Every structure is written in structure tokens, then in C-alpha cells.
Amino acid sequence: MTTSELVAQIQKKKSFLCIGLDVDLNKIPQHLLKEEEDPIFAFNKAIIDATHHLCVAYKPNTAFYEAYGIKGWESLEKTIKYLNEKYPEIFTIADAKRGDIGNTSTMYAKAFFEDLAFDSVTVAPYMGKDSVEPFLAFKDKHTIMLALTSNAGAFDFQTKTVDGKELYKHVLETSKTWTNAANLMYVVGATKAEYFADIRKIIPHSFLLVPGVGAQGGNLQDVCKYGMTENVGLLINSSRGIIYASSNEDFAEAAAKSAEILQQDMKAILE
């Protein structure tokens, strides 16, 4: 999917919501475990069918699938196939946080862009240019690089000053010089709203994936005030706050209600 197609979806749906499909078998409604052959996919399918009109993106975090071995990977495969076939207008994010030496990164990129056919994948910048450029080589695919993460550990390295500037600023500035940098998006945590103005000085137009609204306490209005661009430029993710709104039979309906609260706030901000 191209960035302009994503922007068109945002305008049409009046939403820049991304729903995180972080499925934990201990948290999903227990009747699914008894009744369904593939409870993870059954859960995702119900959530997607109930919420697709309220969001523009879904982000399965691969950890929640890898934890269940081959069965989990099959559930991930079925989920992305279902999204691509039934809701091709949705932007899909494989939250895998990959990145390695060049030839290995190319294989990671093939796994997520070609085999699974995701629109985007999250990567870590720590190994530098030759670990990220193999992802950027894929046309109309997006590489979402960690810039300033939502967790407390972000202060361990990312905000440390190196050569007179915070490390995350080096990450943003340097990455702009890489081949096919137009295919980059960045992760900035919603819990770090006060940093958005500075970040926008370096990358005024790039899309930001913003996790941390909901369960981690980030504030939508603050993020939008400092992070929004003329093309919106934001995908706000909520995972647990939406998908675990209820643990009963009404879980999909409850997820839709939670998603709608965020979508209505987004609609008001866009208008």
C-alpha cells in the first residue's frame, strides 16, 4: 500500500487508529479455547470483523504468535491472509522488531513482505544502515524504525547525549540519508508526547506509529497537538485497551465500543 492510499483511508474513515492484535490465550474469552480449532485466529477474525470500519491498520505483534510455536505462526498467517483478502484497504504492520546484517535482513524482509504479504514491518536501528536498507529496497512496503520507544528503558540509551545530541535524534537524522528513505516510518511512544515537537523538526512529513495510548497511559490529544502533519502522519496504536475490553462472549462488540471511543476522538481532531 502506498502512503497516499493510507492517507485516503484515514480521510475516508476519519480515523488514524491502529488496533494491535496481541493475542494472549490466557486473556481471550475461555469459550473460544473449548469451541475453536484455532482460537487465536477465531479471536482475531471476530475482532477484525467488528472493528475494521473504525481503524485503518492492524498490528499483530509476532511475539504473541511465536510464543505458541508452529500453531501460533499458522494463526498469524491466517490472520494476515484474512485481512488481505477481505479488507485489502487496511494497512498491515508486522510488529517483529527485526534488523541484522544485510543478507539476514533481506531474508527477514522477504518473510514479512513477500511470504506473509504485510505492508510494513517494525525494525530496530541499532545495527545501522546496512541492516535497514535491505527492508527499504521493497517497493510500496514500509519499514517502521524504532526512534523513541514508549517504555521506561527508552531513557537507558535513546535519550542519552552523543556528540551533543540525543541518540534518537541521530537515528532520525542519519536514517534520512539512507537509500529509499522515503519508505521509512518511525515508532514514537505516546508516553513521550513532549518530544514530538522536536521530532517533527527533524522529520516533518514522515508517518509515525504511536503505541502507548490506552494500557500504557499515553494521551491522544497531546500526541496530535505536537505530532500531527498536513497528511495526519500518525497511526495511533492500542492493543490491550481494545481487544480485551471484555473477556465474555460479547468481546468483539466490547472491542468495537472501545475502538469507537478513540475513533470519535480522532474524528473530532480531524474536523
Ligand SMILES: O=C(O)c1cc(=O)[nH]c(=O)n1[C@@H]1O[C@H](COP(=O)(O)O)[C@@H](O)[C@H]1O
Ligand atoms: O513497536 C511497537 O509497536 C511498540 C513500540 C513501543 O515503543 N512501545 C510499544 O508498546 N510497542 C508495541 O505496541 C503494543 C502496545 O500494546 P498496548 O500497550 O497493549 O496498547 C505492543 O505490541 C508493543 O510491543
